[in-house]
Amino acid sequence: MEEIRLEAVLHALADPARLEVVCxxxxxxxxAACSEIDLAxxxxxxxxxxxxxxxxxxxxxxxxxxxxxxxxRKADLDALFPRLLDSVVSAAAKRLRRDQGTTSxxxxxxxxxxx
Amino acid sequence: MEEIRLEAVLHALADPARLEVVCxxxxxxxxAACSEIDLAxxxxxxxxxxxxxxxxxxxxxxxxxxxxxxxxRKADLDALFPRLLDSVVSAAAKRLRRDQGTTSxxxxxxxxxxx
Numbered sequence: 001m002e003e004i005r006l007e008a009v010l011h012a013l014a015d016p017a018r019l020e021v022v023c024x025x026x027x028x029x030x031x032a033a034c035s036e037i038d039l040a041x042x043x044x045x046x047x048x049x050x051x052x053x054x055x056x057x058x059x060x061x062x063x064x065x066x067x068x069x070x071x072x073r074k075a076d077l078d079a080l081f082p083r084l085l086d087s088v089v090s091a092a093a094k095r096l097r098r099d100q101g102t103t104s105x106x107x108x109x110x111x112x113x114x115x
Numbered sequence: 116m117e118e119i120r121l122e123a124v125l126h127a128l129a130d131p132a133r134l135e136v137v138c139x140x141x142x143x144x145x146x147a148a149c150s151e152i153d154l155a156x157x158x159x160x161x162x163x164x165x166x167x168x169x170x171x172x173x174x175x176x177x178x179x180x181x182x183x184x185x186x187x188r189k190a191d192l193d194a195l196f197p198r199l200l201d202s203v204v205s206a207a208a209k210r211l212r213r214d215q216g217t218t219s220x221x222x223x224x225x226x227x228x229x230x
């Protein structure tokens with residue numbers, strides 16, 4: 001496995017849109033297409049966020065037909081940084097539920113947040 | 116307490132020099148002067164790193180006489196983001212021990228790392 005650096009993982013997680021992708025994938029516990037994860041950002045910004053996550057080693061991206069499928073590298077991350085991913089996902093999910101008054105999380109508008 | 120945001124904390128931790136400060140303070144379990152924490156960066160860069168940590172809510176800084184004393188806001192962080200700080204400090208400390216072949220951590224030269 002290519003090197004996964006702690007600082008790169010923390011940097012990748014230090015963004016609300018990227019945290020949203022990570023929380024979505026943590027809930028999914030499998031692969032999800034980018035199109036399933038409804039980020040309130042432009043397509044090019046979204047592509048940038050997925051690249052940061054992939055290059056940091058947080059997610060894996062594979063093509064299945066024409067769809068780019070994303071999954072968390074949970075086993076790799078848990079082995080290298082025990083409890084880190086779970087603690088970040090828990091904190092982000094708790095905040096999302098509080099902010100949104102919903103447990104659905106990803107599929108919502110964030111226009112009012114000015115993010 | 117002023118708001119502590121998850122993304123700001125993750126961003127503050129996503130830097131090797133700032134992680135070193137955090138690991139040092141975690142080991143110290145109390146206050147430490149900036150001068151006790153031997154970062155291999157310029158004074159102005161060091162000041163910047165401490166400010167990022169303070170503004171994110173990771174550390175508290177107070178003046179005692181002429182010394183600026185730093186301490187981790189561990190209780191605040193643990194209450195907001197359970198296990199996050201411990202998991203990051205453990206991962207960073209493990210990496211430091213592996214990289215340095217020492218358990219002393221902070222007081223060493225990092226010139227060879229090009230950081």
